[in-house]
Amino acid sequence: LVTENGGVGVGVGDGQKFLPSDSVINLDHGDPTMYEPFWRKMGDKATIVIPGWQCMSYFSDINKVCWFLEPDFAQEIIRLHKLVGNANTEDRYIVVGTGSTQLFQAALYALSPSNATDPISVVSAAPYYSSYPSVTDFLKSGLYRWAGDAYTFDEEGPYIELVTSPNNPDGFSRESVVKRGGGTLVHDLAYYWPQYTPLTSMTDHELMLFTVSKSTGHAGTRLGWALVKDKAVAKKMTKYIELNTIGVSKDSQLRAAKILKTLTDSCEITEKTDHTECFFEYGHLIMAERWQQLRDAVKRSGVFSLPQFSPDFCNYKRTVTEPHPAFAWLRCEGEVQDCESFLKGHKILTRSGRHFGEDPKYVRVSMLDRNEAFKLFVERLSSIHS
Numbered sequence: 001l002v003t004e005n006g007g008v009g010v011g012v013g014d015g016q017k018f019l020p021s022d023s024v025i026n027l028d029h030g031d032p033t034m035y036e037p038f039w040r041k042m043g044d045k046a047t048i049v050i051p052g053w054q055c056m057s058y059f060s061d062i063n064k065v066c067w068f069l070e071p072d073f074a075q076e077i078i079r080l081h082k083l084v085g086n087a088n089t090e091d092r093y094i095v096v097g098t099g100s101t102q103l104f105q106a107a108l109y110a111l112s113p114s115n116a117t118d119p120i121s122v123v124s125a126a127p128y129y130s131s132y133p134s135v136t137d138f139l140k141s142g143l144y145r146w147a148g149d150a151y152t153f154d155e156e157g158p159y160i161e162l163v164t165s166p167n168n169p170d171g172f173s174r175e176s177v178v179k180r181g182g183g184t185l186v187h188d189l190a191y192y193w194p195q196y197t198p199l200t201s202m203t204d205h206e207l208m209l210f211t212v213s214k215s216t217g218h219a220g221t222r223l224g225w226a227l228v229k230d231k232a233v234a235k236k237m238t239k240y241i242e243l244n245t246i247g248v249s250k251d252s253q254l255r256a257a258k259i260l261k262t263l264t265d266s267c268e269i270t271e272k273t274d275h276t277e278c279f280f281e282y283g284h285l286i287m288a289e290r291w292q293q294l295r296d297a298v299k300r301s302g303v304f305s306l307p308q309f310s311p312d313f314c315n316y317k318r319t320v321t322e323p324h325p326a327f328a329w330l331r332c333e334g335e336v337q338d339c340e341s342f343l344k345g346h347k348i349l350t351r352s353g354r355h356f357g358e359d360p361k362y363v364r365v366s367m368l369d370r371n372e373a374f375k376l377f378v379e380r381l382s383s384i385h386s
């Protein structure tokens with residue numbers, strides 16, 4: 001199972017408080033349910049009501065390149081980026097997608113030469129996000145094909161390189177690695193938000209992908225957005241989405257607009273007053289606490305290791321912060337070769353390194369599950385000894 005929603009095992013249902021201590025803990029997917037308490041607390045501030053007559057048209061604004069983008073959503077995207085300072089929105093086209101997964105495919109379509117005899121190569125540095133190879137190749141397109149690890153890519157000709165920063169699965173900040181002519185870059189910035197990483201620069205790349213799934217935690221809303229410099233590329237991405245789904249749910253866009261507005265309001269207001277009411281402060285606190293608990297558990301166990309990250313100055317928080325990635329890239333030390341099976345034996349479901357083009361001694365573990373599951377996970381991990 002290589003998509004984010006795959007996997008089996010006992011999860012904690014909505015509002016369910018208690019997890020039996022022998023439960024299977026499913027941390028294979030990156031489901032961001034950790035954020036539920038914040039949004040519960042926001043109550044009516046983040047609630048919308050859509051009357052039956054609203055949102056009936058296919059169209060949102062026919063004068064825009066992306067004619068199915070709701071103006072309210074576009075406005076809140078710009079407002080949020082301005083508050084956080086993680087990406088330049090000036091002179092950009094915004095393209096909305098059903099998750100950044102659809103936008104990723106739209107980007108491949110838009111960046112592939114339409115008259116080439118062979119499909120263009122798509123690469124990303126290992127360990128790469130496990131969905132890239134499967135999403136690229138599942139329809140066996142004549143336009144593009146997965147060509148593997150960017151570090152070992154040595155073919156001539158044009159290519160598309162996917163740069164994920166911070167990276168899924170290992171959490172490190174990244175730049176492109178191929179660095180030669182004929183390449184086009186897609187920057188997947190799903191995790192470039194202050195709860196996960198110090199924001200060291202206002203990014204300004206040609207094509208940047210974002211998603212509400214990891215910024216606010218609303219993965220079920222299935223919305224992402226692309227910031228695109230080149231009008232022709234934005235037009236082609238829009239065409240892909242037109243042919244694929246004739247646009248993107250307006251109901252979802254209105255909900256996401258309200259969610260983003262509530263988020264930005266929470267941080268704008270608390271800049272002056274209470275700190276912890278701000279979504280990013282809340283997220284940062286929990287992530288820092290969870291990473292500390294995980295590092296303690298790994299130390300107590302003695303069987304695993306974790307990546308070490310360097311702190312950096314975060315332009316948003318105006319202080320030095322440490323990266324607290326959304327996933328832990330855990331390595332089984334010693335004899336164990338297949339870390340996924342080893343942990344499965346302890347009723348912990350994770351995703352093997354081989355899905356990310358890496359050694360099966362590694363697994364990726366979600367850090368974004370509900371509190372009860374995460375607590376049980378660190379307790380169980382710390383009791384595993386060689």
Ligand code: PMP
Nearest residue numbers: 004099100101168190211213224
């Ligand atoms: N890119 C990366 C790096 C991701 O980790 C994910 C989700 N796990 C996505 C894209 C897809 O996000 P969405 O839910 O918006 O399709």
